[in-house]
Amino acid sequence: MFENLSVFENRYEELNMKLYDPAVAADRNLYRDLMKEHKEIEPIVEKYRALKKAEASLEDAEAILNDSEADKELRQMASDEMSAAKSDIESISEELKILLLPRDPNDNRSVIVEIRGGAGGEEAA
DSSP states (O other): OOGGGHHHHHHHHHHHHHHTOHHHHHOHHHHHHHHHHHHHHHHHHHHHHHHHHHHHHHHHHHHHHHOTTOOHHHHHHHHHHHHHHHHHHHHHHHHHHHHTSOOOTTTTSOOOOOOOOOSSTTTTO
8 A cells, every 4th residue: 555655755865865955055945845845745754664664573573483493482572573563554554544645735824813802892802
């Protein structure tokens, strides 16, 4: 389901390289736009990296459990690590699903809220 998230990771690394470029820093509008995009995809990339780390931990634990030369204590530790990695993968997957939902285009707009006193005189206000 999350196979295409490497595109976000590649774009994130590309943005990091561009942001360190002095020519980009000289152009305020370009720098602002790149920083905005950087901040939008940063949480997705961080969760994706955490997901990859948890999946690697799960694979390592499975390899230890499948190893016939491993002792009982090591197998127990691998079993504990495997269950922890599975729960991490589930929680990170749910967080990634939420992060990947499309954003409302009105989220970045300013809003003016006016608060007025109600009817009933000074006590109501």
